[in-house]
Amino acid sequence: MKNEEKNSELEQEILDEEIVDEAENETTEGPDAQEDPVEEVSQEEILSEKVKELEAANAELKDQMLRRQAELDNFRKRLIRDKEEAIQFANESLVRDLLTFLDNMERAIAACKQGGDVKSLIEGLEMTQSQLMSTLDKNWGLKAIDSVGHEFDPSLHEACMMTIDESLDKETVLEEFQKGYTLHDRVIRPSKVKIGKPE
Numbered sequence: 001m002k003n004e005e006k007n008s009e010l011e012q013e014i015l016d017e018e019i020v021d022e023a024e025n026e027t028t029e030g031p032d033a034q035e036d037p038v039e040e041v042s043q044e045e046i047l048s049e050k051v052k053e054l055e056a057a058n059a060e061l062k063d064q065m066l067r068r069q070a071e072l073d074n075f076r077k078r079l080i081r082d083k084e085e086a087i088q089f090a091n092e093s094l095v096r097d098l099l100t101f102l103d104n105m106e107r108a109i110a111a112c113k114q115g116g117d118v119k120s121l122i123e124g125l126e127m128t129q130s131q132l133m134s135t136l137d138k139n140w141g142l143k144a145i146d147s148v149g150h151e152f153d154p155s156l157h158e159a160c161m162m163t164i165d166e167s168l169d170k171e172t173v174l175e176e177f178q179k180g181y182t183l184h185d186r187v188i189r190p191s192k193v194k195i196g197k198p199e
Contacts, residue, residue: 094140143181147173148193158180164196165198173194174192174196176193177192
């Protein structure tokens with residue numbers, strides 16, 4: 001009997017403790033319970049620190065972007081300047097090759113003014129012309145179109161005059177009014193010619 005009474009007393013004590021615990025929990029976790037102010041402040045500080053970190057990272061990225069943009073603009077300007085300079089001096093080698101021809105022309109003019117021998121003057125001019133054509137052919141791919149006596153070719157010749165010639169069996173260039181030229185096998189100026197046409 002005593003054991004039963006002890007057991008019921010123990011049960012009652014356990015029940016009382018549970019009720020007290022529940023009541024305490026309701027007061028601390030219930031709808032009216034307030035958060036710990038220390039915990040709330042620490043969360044605000046953490047958020048504030050995160051915002052500062054993100055703002056610093058954003059500022060650094062903006063700075064990097066502006067630097068890259070400036071570098072790109074400078075690179076673009078340098079490319080434009082280099083291209084303009086390359087175009088401006090693209091024909092420097094050609095002009096240098098022509099300087100010898102200009103020197104020879106000056107000497108020929110000076111000889112004419114001094115009343116030199118006409119025959120030697122003509123020979124000098126022919127030699128200068130030959131040197132010029134040789135230089136332009138070798139260094140620049142410029143060739144004169146050989147026309148007289150050849151068959152008329154509309155891709156190489158521009159017919160300015162035509163005559164009937166019974167002795168011919170095909171259209172042939174009889175006379176050249178203006179010499180034509182090719183540059184690396186492309187016609188840059190056709191020869192202006194007179195052609196003979198069979199009847």
